[in-house]
Amino acid sequence: MGNLKVLILAGGSGTRLWPLSRKYYPKQFIKLKEFGNVSFFEMAYNRALNITSKENIFVITNNDYKFHCLNQSSLNENQIIIEETQKNTLGAISLGIESGSDDDIYLVLSSDHLIGEENLFTKEVLESVEDAKNSILTFGLKPTSPHTGYGYISFENKGKKPFKVNKFIEKPNLENAKKYLENGYFWNGGIFMFSKKVFFDELKKHNKDYYEIIKNGVLKNFSKLPDLSIDYGLLEKTDNIKIVPLNIYWNDLGSFDAFKDYFNENNLSTQITQIDAKNNNVILENNSKEVALIGVDDLIIVDTKDALLISKSGQTQKVKEVLEILKKENKQETNFGLTVYRPWGSYTIVDEGVGFKSKRLTVLPQKKLSSQMHHHRSEHWVVVSGTAKVTLNDKEFLLRKGESTYIPIGTKHRLENPGKVDLHIIESQIGDYLEEDDIIRFDDDFGRV
Incomplete structure (x- = not known):
């Protein structure tokens, strides 16, 4: 008998929630106070832990997000499956389940969804495992509104669940969405369960061209795959698919308008002072501002340390158009915020000007930066909290709170946190060129040499 496994899809591009999300810090890894400073990815990981054991949880992502997945879970590196290029959900799932046994059952979850009634969700999944041995199951979500941003599922609501799926329907216009709501259709939330054997058997039967590419190995033929969603490439074609309808709270929070609705429903909106103003929502990256x-109504304002978005309610989906303009202008704000995350921790740019830059470094326990050198800048490190292990050329020493060291231009150096708590450093850079590409790496724990 196979194992029950969970595959978490954690790709994406960080575009829909800019400026909170960035290319290298997408939505699923963001931590907001409104959600208890727990990221959507961490929620998905905890959801998976409710369903199966840690060793049966896998994540499919890309190289840029790998360290986020490791740092926000207790998974091992061999449980993070890397797709070298994006091939949509059909490719990601095919790659993610390739190494399993034929009779393994896979639950496929998105890494950026909000689910209420977690206990009920777990119960429904576990009760559906037997059915997933012979059919592809999709977990449909009961709609709360005629939403035009989700696909819909028509099914035969009679007999014992899971029910036979009649049809998958792409994102409709408002008029059709209202009809679907009246007729009892459910949302397609992108949650699936099946055995590896059933998945590839159905793919071979209904998408032979796709199957022919991967039959001798998904990974080695991955670059040849067309860009197809699992819906279009398989689910809309097969008749061996059933639905488990879920009457639980679900939201993909795919836009700031969705955030506004959620915050209003749960009284989570930021407290702001308003005069002759109403129906405005403000999302702050931190709470340091009044x-x-x-005199303004119906605005959504998103404020981060380096970017500000102001939008009329109902139009925040146009943030993608903003990003296209910024990308053409080569704005770094599309890729990173002032806080940049690295496999070893993060750094935040505190201040910068001509010839200087000040950063706050956070080094995670038992992590170390690369052994490196800079041609154009010197650095001065001051320990704010924790203990630092410093290597300057061949000299090794410890720095504790309040202690500091100076790294001259051209000096080989390394910073390490040997402790059990985060290490916080203030780094002052002085030089005529202070960009991140002024770095020569000699050794690195994360393969960046």
């Missing part, structure tokens, strides 16, 4: 609005 916000006052005068």
